[in-house]
Amino acid sequence: MSAPVNLAGVDLNLLLAFEALLKHGSVTHAGAAIGLSQPSMSHALKRLRHLLDDELFCRDGSGMQPTPRAQELAPNIIEGLALLRAAVNQKIEFVPTESDRRFILGMSDVAAFGVLPLLMPALRRLAPKMDLIVVDLAAAEATEQLRLGKIDLALNAFVEIPAELQSRTLFTIPMTCVVDRRNPRLKDGALSLEAFKELPHVQVAGARSGLVTDYEVQAIGIRRRVALQVPHSLAVPAAVLGTDLIGILDSLTASAFQDWPDLCFVPPPIPMAPVGALALWHSRNQYDSGHKWLRELIFELQMCKSEEPGRSRHQLQPFPLTR
Incomplete structure (x- = not known):
C-alpha cells in the first residue's frame, strides 16, 4: 500500500x-x-x-x-x-450580457434539432459573448464525459442515470413512419402490419440518435430486414425517396420534411414509445450560476414551445438581423 x-x-x-x-x-x-x-x-x-x-x-x-x-x-x-x-x-454576480463563458454540450441529433433552433436566437440576444460547442455523443459516452468534466451538459435519451448526475426532462416526441408516397404498400394513407414486416427498412445505426426502435420491434417478435443503415435521423427521409424503403423517425425530425411532396408520414402499425430527451449535468455544477442560467434558459424555451407559452420571459423572438 x-x-x-x-x-x-x-x-x-x-x-x-x-x-x-x-x-x-x-x-x-x-x-x-x-x-x-x-x-x-x-x-x-x-x-x-x-x-x-x-x-x-x-x-x-x-x-x-x-x-x-x-x-x-x-x-x-x-x-x-x-x-x-x-x-x-460566490459573491460575483453572473451577468449574461457580459459573460464570455464557453460551454460544451453533448447532444444526440434529435436533441440538437429540438433545442438549438430555440436556444441560439435567445442566446444571441441575451448572452451575445457566450459560446457553445456541441459534440455528438452517445448516451453512455455523455455520462462518462460529464463525470470527467469534459462536457458541461448532455442532452439525449438516457436509460440509466448515475447517482452523481442531475436530470430533467426536455421533451417527449411520438414516432412516425416515413415512406415514398408512391410506395405500392401504402393503402389509404396507412401501412398495415404486414407491410411494415415485409418492407425493407432504413435503420439509424448506433446509439447516438437516442432512438430505441430496434428493441421495440424485436420485443413484439418482428424481424425486419435492414436494407440501409445511416448515421443519423436526418438522412432517413432522403434515403426513402424513390424507393420501397420504410423509415422510422421521431415526429420532430419528420416535421422538417413535411413539405417534401413525395414523402408520406404515417403512424407506426405497432405500439412504439415516444422518444424522450433528458438534460443531464453533474452535481458539481448544480449551483454554478452561469451553468444554472444556461440550463434554465433551455428548459424555459422548451416549456414555452410545448406547454405554457404565456409563462416564458424569453418569447420565441427571432434574432434581430440587419442588412
Missing part, C-alpha cells in the same frame, strides 16, 4: 493542470487553457506523475488519454476544484 500523499507538496496549479489535461487531451491545448506554456505544462505533468506515482496520461493517436488511476481521481479532483471556485466566486 503506497504512503498517503503529503498535501503540503500539492500545488493547486498541479490540480488545475490535471483538470485541463482531462478536458483537452493535449498538453499544448491544456496549457493554453490555464495560461501555461507547453514546457511548463509538461513540467507540471512530470510533477503530478511523481507526486501520485502514476503515468496519469498516456499518448495515443487521439491525444493524451487518462490512465485508470487518473479516471479514478478525476471526479473528486474536478468536484473539489468546482467547490473551491464556487467558494471564491
Whole structure:
C-alpha cells in the first residue's frame, strides 16, 4: 500500500493542470487553457506523475488519454476544484450580457434539432459573448464525459442515470413512419402490419440518435430486414425517396420534411414509445450560476414551445438581423 500523499507538496496549479489535461487531451491545448506554456505544462505533468506515482496520461493517436488511476481521481479532483471556485466566486454576480463563458454540450441529433433552433436566437440576444460547442455523443459516452468534466451538459435519451448526475426532462416526441408516397404498400394513407414486416427498412445505426426502435420491434417478435443503415435521423427521409424503403423517425425530425411532396408520414402499425430527451449535468455544477442560467434558459424555451407559452420571459423572438 503506497504512503498517503503529503498535501503540503500539492500545488493547486498541479490540480488545475490535471483538470485541463482531462478536458483537452493535449498538453499544448491544456496549457493554453490555464495560461501555461507547453514546457511548463509538461513540467507540471512530470510533477503530478511523481507526486501520485502514476503515468496519469498516456499518448495515443487521439491525444493524451487518462490512465485508470487518473479516471479514478478525476471526479473528486474536478468536484473539489468546482467547490473551491464556487467558494471564491460566490459573491460575483453572473451577468449574461457580459459573460464570455464557453460551454460544451453533448447532444444526440434529435436533441440538437429540438433545442438549438430555440436556444441560439435567445442566446444571441441575451448572452451575445457566450459560446457553445456541441459534440455528438452517445448516451453512455455523455455520462462518462460529464463525470470527467469534459462536457458541461448532455442532452439525449438516457436509460440509466448515475447517482452523481442531475436530470430533467426536455421533451417527449411520438414516432412516425416515413415512406415514398408512391410506395405500392401504402393503402389509404396507412401501412398495415404486414407491410411494415415485409418492407425493407432504413435503420439509424448506433446509439447516438437516442432512438430505441430496434428493441421495440424485436420485443413484439418482428424481424425486419435492414436494407440501409445511416448515421443519423436526418438522412432517413432522403434515403426513402424513390424507393420501397420504410423509415422510422421521431415526429420532430419528420416535421422538417413535411413539405417534401413525395414523402408520406404515417403512424407506426405497432405500439412504439415516444422518444424522450433528458438534460443531464453533474452535481458539481448544480449551483454554478452561469451553468444554472444556461440550463434554465433551455428548459424555459422548451416549456414555452410545448406547454405554457404565456409563462416564458424569453418569447420565441427571432434574432434581430440587419442588412
